[in-house]
Amino acid sequence: MAIIASSIDSVTAHRGEILHFLSDPQYQSSTETKENSWQYFKDGLLVIDSNGQVQSCGEAEALLKALPADAQITKHPNCLITPGFIDTHIHFPQCEIIASYGEQLLEWLETYTFPAESNFSDPEYAAEIARFFLDQLLSNGTTTALVFGTVHPQSVDAFFTEAQQRNLRMICGKVMMDRHAPDYLLDTPETSYSESKQLIEKWHNKDRLRYAVTPRFAPTSTPEQLEAAGRLLKEFPDVHFQTHLSENKKECEWVHDLFPERKNYLDVYDHYDLLGKRSVFAHGIHLDDGEWQRLAETDSSISYCPRSNLFIGSGLFNLHKAQQHKVKVGLGTDVAGGDSFSILQTINEAYKIQQLQDQSLSAFQSLYMATLGGAKTLDLDDNIGNFEQGKEADFVVMDYQATPLLKFKIEQCTTFEERLFSLLMLGDDRCVKETYIMGKKYYG
Structure with missing residues (x-):
């Protein structure tokens, strides 16, 4: 085809x-x-x-x-x-490392992710991968996605250029990362703020495109950089926010060591005013009741990434707990931690994860999460997600x-x-x- x-x-x-x-x-x-x-x-x-x-x-x-x-x-x-279909968490620069062998989260980043993302300083390379990535989404029935770029602004320029040519409803952001990564992928609080601001002014709300402020996750951002991310959200209140949260137990322990003054992982982001109705936190596997309650209070959302959670060995997401707290949940493939672009295959794995926890997931509930539920997660349900008049x-x-x-x-x-x-x-x-x-x- x-x-x-x-x-x-x-x-x-x-x-x-x-x-x-x-x-x-x-x-x-x-x-x-x-x-x-x-x-x-x-x-x-x-x-x-x-x-x-x-x-x-x-x-x-x-x-x-x-x-x-x-x-x-x-x-x-x-x-x-x-x-x-709506994919609420995916990394377009990681296409080439999909289905790579044998690592959990922190080792995965060092072994596969960081070397792959180094190539995106080249605009032509970034454009080539963006074309392949978007073609994969469309061939899998995915029409909207919340997408990570790399630390390079040109990666986001390339992605939005290709998405705009296809008239797609897409959200993307430049990764903010100023520590605990190779030198060739680091920015600073100042450059991450200024480059993100320039990208917002260039692309946000241009045609069907939206921008997301994008710290990779708390361990790779200093407090100063997280503060800069919060400043961007205040200056541009209609932009989106995306990051990772409580994916892996070692990651959670690392966050505790890096931010001992914060009461839990989510509180790191909360302290810098990064929660809200356009904030999407990927994974959320190892959360306590206080974190679930705070997500609900702030109308923040979780991206449920079952294939990635299994492939990298991170754990089983408790969808029932999210539903108890009425936290919005969308589905994410999390390519390349996830090993498929297919939302259908993602639903398949989500069903099995619920089975392992003595919970059920109906066909209707899972397809809701892949369509209107994903739109609500991204605060795009006024535009997409169902067939109401004017959508x-x-x-x-x-x-x-x-x-x-x-x-x-x-x-x-x-x-x-x-x-x-x-x-x-x-x-x-x-x-x-x-x-x-x-x-x-x-x-x-």
Whole structure:
């Protein structure tokens, strides 16, 4: 399949099975109210206006009558149409080290991550990897991501340039890192502040792009640099914030040694005013109840990265605890700690992690986290995440017959929920038949 871009000059419509979410099914108290949190149309129609926004979504029989005579209708038999997937934590400079052998977090950084990221001082190299990275996202049905660059401003320039050409809704930031890393990757509090500010002024809210203030994690930033990050958030209150939190037990011990005056890991970030509704903390595996409570109080979010948590051996995320505290949770592939770009495979591993903790994860809940839940995590749910009128029409078409095994399994299912669960468990990039951005086909 090639990455392409089709044109859209008038109203278009896509007919087939459609599923999208209106709210989080986890917080509904009964089967009846849970079903009110999503809309499923066996024979649905998604209507998109000439601006690439959702005009309507519902039963095909009713909506077909209102279509203009020149509307283009595309049929998608044996497929499911959902909003595009949202990846809430991923590193675009780490494509080349995906599936590397045998290290846990701190050793992983030294052995693989830092050497790979050194190459991104070269703008041409950064652009080449950005193109490959974005093509991988689209071929996996991912239409929005919260992305780490490197310490080099040119890495972010390259990423945003490529994303802008595809008209993608993307968030990215330059890594801030002024200690405990090789000299060739270090900045300073002053340069990290000034370079981040320049990138914000250049790219934030340009077309569909947003900027995220991005300290790698507390151990690689001095107090002075974390203070500079907080200053950026105050000066630009609508930018995003991303970092890592409580991924690995040795990491947590290291943070305690580096910041003994702080009561816990999250309190390091809280002290520098880095929590808030646009703040996303990746992992959050080893948190105490006080940290969960503080995340909830500040409307901060967690990116759940099951494939990375398993691959690097970090631990099992307690989704149930997040739900108890009503902390927003999105899904992240965390490439390259995670070994796949596929949100479908990420859902597969999330289900297994919950099973290991005697917890359940329904097909609806997991797909919610991958779509509207991810949008809420990134504070983008006014723009993307479902098919409400006026939303940006980023969506994916998934093939129920993509593999012989999936086709065989689907034929045995008697309910839509069974089919959806089978698709999520057996699916990968082969199931992504087409990916659309603002109504235009970019993959398939």
